Amino acid sequence: MEIRILPDAFDPGAELARFSTDRSGTGAIVTFTGLVRDDGGALHALEIEHYPGMTEAAVTAMVAEAEGRWTLTDALVVHRHGTLRPGEPIMMVATAARHRAAAFAAAEFLMDYLKSRAPFWKKETTRDGTSWVAARDEDEAALDRWT
Amino acid sequence: MIDVLYFAWVRERIGLPRERVETDAPTVAALVDQLRAREDRYEAAFADLSAIRVAVDQQLTGFDAPLTGVREVAFFPPMTGG
Numbered sequence: 001m002e003i004r005i006l007p008d009a010f011d012p013g014a015e016l017a018r019f020s021t022d023r024s025g026t027g028a029i030v031t032f033t034g035l036v037r038d039d040g041g042a043l044h045a046l047e048i049e050h051y052p053g054m055t056e057a058a059v060t061a062m063v064a065e066a067e068g069r070w071t072l073t074d075a076l077v078v079h080r081h082g083t084l085r086p087g088e089p090i091m092m093v094a095t096a097a098r099h100r101a102a103a104f105a106a107a108e109f110l111m112d113y114l115k116s117r118a119p120f121w122k123k124e125t126t127r128d129g130t131s132w133v134a135a136r137d138e139d140e141a142a143l144d145r146w147t
Numbered sequence: 148m149i150d151v152l153y154f155a156w157v158r159e160r161i162g163l164p165r166e167r168v169e170t171d172a173p174t175v176a177a178l179v180d181q182l183r184a185r186e187d188r189y190e191a192a193f194a195d196l197s198a199i200r201v202a203v204d205q206q207l208t209g210f211d212a213p214l215t216g217v218r219e220v221a222f223f224p225p226m227t228g229g
Contacts, residue, residue, distance in 0.1 A: 034229055049155055051221060054205035079228065091229060111229055117207070119221075120228035121155035132156050135225035 001063045001075045005055050007082040012092045019076050019094045026073045028100035030107040032093045038086035042126040048081045048090070051119035055079075062113045066095070069109065070102035077110065079120065109146055115139045149178070149214065153192070154223035157199060160192035175201050175220060176210040192222075200225055 004010075012033045020029055036046045063075050072095055079091040093110045097103040122133040152165045172178040179196070182189045193199065196210065202221040203212050214220070 051152070051154060051202070051205070051223070054202060054221070057205055058207075115229035116226055118228040119154070119202070119223065119226050121224060122227045123155070132224065133227045135227050139229075140225075 001060070001067065002077075003056060003059050003063065004078045005050060005052075005059070006078070006080060008080075009088060010078055010080070010092075012078075012089050015076065015078060015092060016094060019074070019096070023073070023096060025098065026096045027098050028103040029094060029096045030100065030103040031095075032107055032111055034090040034092070036084045036086050036088050036090055042128070043086050043124060044127065045125045046084045046086075046090075047123040047125070048084065049121045049123070050079075050081045054119050058118050059114070062110055062117065065113075066106040066109050070097065070106045072097050072102060072106055075106065075110070077114070079114070079118070081120065112139070112142045112146065116143060149217060150219045151178070151182075152219065152221040154221065156224055157192050157222050161188050170214070172214055174210070174214060175203065175208070175212045178214060178220060179210065179222075198224060 016031055059077050063077060066072065066075060074096040076094040084090060093107050095103045095106040116135065116139050124131055124133055148167050148169055150165060151168045153161050153163065158164050170178055170181055172181055179193050183193050199222055201208060201210060203217050204219050
């Protein structure tokens with residue numbers, strides 16, 4: 001597995017190209033990329049705060065859990081912190097497996113846990129001011145299907 | 148002494164990201180009571196505990212978690228990653 005929590009911009013295409021290289025035994029790679037969404041042009045910036053140390057440990061534990069549930073040949077999680085602009089990639093997950101079912105399921109599992117159990121907090125700056133993004137009940141409820 | 152860390156709006160309400168706290172509180176809940184008694188800004192930050200999550204030595208846990216041998220306690224709102 002590879003986990004990178006970084007302050008700088010990253011290129012999801014380059015990450016996928018690298019992740020896909022030299023993959024004998026892998027028949028499927030699933031990727032998810034999250035972008036900074038701007039609903040209606042009001043968003044100026046998104047600030048992502050994290051908990052150095054715990055973030056890496058929590059994400060590592062999630063990936064280990066995914067590797068226990070599904071037979072993966074590899075997994076990658078990249079997640080930004082710091083100040084992001086609308087349209088920039090926030091994070092990506094890539095899962096590699098022999099067949100697609102495990103790769104899809106593990107990617108969904110990782111996304112659900114990253115949303116609600118990885119110590120990141122988002123703060124939006126819009127033309128109306130700044131506010132912390134509230135956790136959504138749907139994101140918390142999404143974890144139920146994995147228990 | 149325990150390192151107490153605050154993140155997101157908990158950090159903003161208390162006005163600092165971390166501090167060393169002299170405490171003999173047996174649990175996280177008792178530590179919260181001790182902090183709330185200090186100043187209004189702590190009372191404001193911890194007014195609604197249902198809106199706060201806690202990690203002890205970087206593991207998510209509950210307010211009833213014991214503090215014996217613990218080095219670091221963190222308080223923060225529900226996480227919004229991804």
